[in-house]
Amino acid sequence: MKKGYDAVIIGGGIVGCATAFELAKRGVTDVLLLEKGFLTSGATGRCGAGIRQQWGSELNARLALESIRIFEHLEEYTGYQRSCELHQGGYLLVAYSEKEWAQFQENLKVQHSLGIDARAVDLKEAREIVPLLNTDGMYGATFCQKDGHANPFHCTQAYALGAKRMGVEIAAYTAATGFRVKDGHIAAVETSRGTVETKLVINCANTRAPGLARLVGQDIPVCSERHQALVTEPVAPLMDCMVMSFLRSYYVQQTPHGSFVMGIGPREAPSFNFQTSWQNLERCCAVICEALPALRSLRVVRHWAGQYDLSPDRNPIIDEAEQAKGFYTVCGFSGHGFMVAPRVAVLIANYLAGEEDSLDIGRFSAKRYETGELLLEPAVV
Ligand SMILES: Cc1cc2nc3c(=O)[nH]c(=O)nc-3n(C[C@H](O)[C@H](O)[C@H](O)COP(=O)(O)OP(=O)(O)OC[C@H]3O[C@@H](n4cnc5c(N)ncnc54)[C@H](O)[C@@H]3O)c2cc1C
Structure with a gap:
């Protein structure tokens, strides 16, 4: 130095x-x-390293859209010799209440005003996009093919x-x-x-x-809020996109390697706690397996905790x-x-x-x- x-x-x-x-x-x-x-x-x-443009505020949708444009050629942009593993398999955002479904329609208006190629899909199409999906209790979903994830x-x-x-x-x-x-x-x-x-x-x-x-x-x-995530053993490709719910507070995706990465986001008291908990593991598995019952037989290979820097x-x-x-x-x-x-x-x-x-x-x-x-x-x- x-x-x-x-x-x-x-x-x-x-x-x-x-x-x-x-x-x-x-x-x-x-x-x-x-x-x-x-x-x-x-x-x-x-982190889950998910990248989505399906936001409800113009500011976040813009930040994400303009960031994706950089992620799409990050290797060339930075001169990196390896792949940053961006995979644009899409995000399927699912609505579990009428109110949430109405909010999704508003979000789409914001996204369309910026040229983001997201659309509403009915439950039949949601099952076509993710054949494993249990749509019981869902009102509808929105999908954007250009969303995805990269290697952080x-x-x-x-x-x-x-x-x-x-x-x-x-x-x-x-x-x-x-x-x-x-x-x-x-x-x-x-x-x-x-x-x-x-x-x-x-x-x-x-x-x-x-x-x-x-x-x-x-x-x-x-403040600092603990969030936990887990990864399963790898299996053959079963789904290409991220599935996410705001109301039930979960996200799940299959990585190119075949393992599923998932997390749920219950609010916790502020802490710098990096320990994982059995409660989170059990709840995460229960919530995700209700949405994607076929994952029930998978084994969890790792569970970890990180921190959100939460602003008001x-x-x-x-x-x-x-x-x-x-x-x-x-x-x-x-x-x-x-x-x-x-x-x-x-x-x-x-x-x-x-x-x-x-x-x-x-x-x-x-x-x-x-x-x-x-x-x-x-x-x-
Ligand atoms: C479980 C989980 C899932 C997530 N999923 C997603 C997702 O799907 N998509 C998404 O966009 N975001 C996600 N996030 C959020 C995302 O990880 C963060 O918003 C992002 O990584 C923040 O980057 P950062 O560089 O600000 O922070 P960090 O990556 O935390 O970097 C800050 C660095 O500062 C260093 N540091 C701290 N104090 C000092 C010091 N005194 N001196 C020197 N260095 C110091 C730390 O060691 C650390 O490496 C997730 C987060 C978690 C925990």
Whole structure:
């Protein structure tokens, strides 16, 4: 590590790595990325890696649509030699109540206004798309073929290696531990390997970001919520798309490898608990096997826990600290940060490099919780 850098990014998940890449692309290459563990050791490496454009708010639908356009050629975009394993098998979103079904019609209007190719399907067509599906209790579904999933490890590596090639230094196993502020401006980052001077810090530490922000007097209302997921043994291809329910709060997909990845999302008290629980395992299996009874005979091979960085309106916060100018916090992705990271990174880099962007970064400020201009989203798990 050098004595100083133009910028220091904290966090080696997809958000930090994509931001490093986009900044370097704009000529800001004297950048140090700090990661306290290894790249993807946080939420990114524990996520379902689902990517969908079927959102209910224009903002999220746009972020996802424009991110998918990047995911579709991420290897070429970053110069990555391996595959990021994007698979666009579609998302089937199922409605279990009349109210939810009506909301889906509203969501489709938003999606169509942006040119997203999603459509309503009746239960017969839903069963044609997913022959295993038990449609009892369902009102209908929407489907978008261009939704899908990618490999979060490869996507993050693609960004990290691309950034490195342009001059970004990546310091793994190096934690940010404190900050120095001079005359109301960030001046240095203290790390587990010494102090580095900088006038720009981008705090992408996910659930740990609010704690770091507090050290410079920035109040970020984001808490950490445990979410668990599991993977089964691999079997022959049975379904190509992700099946997801907001009301019953589940998602399930079959990976190209043949195993099924699934999770359910009950609300929990905030914690940094990384333990899995039997209750979650049993409930997840029960809920998913009701929707897809043929999965009953599969064996679970692994069950893990990760954390959502939950914001009050379940949307990201991008904010500069008032008492430490040049210190930006980017977190609060609330369970959908993987799929929007490419576009969010472009937005941040454009802003910091003084380039134009069609999105207003100010909408993501934490001030929205004071003014009431919340980023409300009806389509979250
Ligand atoms: C079970 C589960 C399923 C999910 N499914 C999906 C999905 O299907 N689709 C989707 O879009 N999103 C999903 N998500 C959410 C997604 O994983 C996150 O929104 C996204 O990965 C956030 O990326 P990030 O880079 O902000 O955070 P992270 O990947 O957590 O990266 C932050 C990094 O900061 C590091 N760090 C923390 N403190 C410090 C410090 N002091 N110094 C240095 N480094 C530090 C951490 O080690 C970590 O690696 C899921 C999450 C979970 C838990």
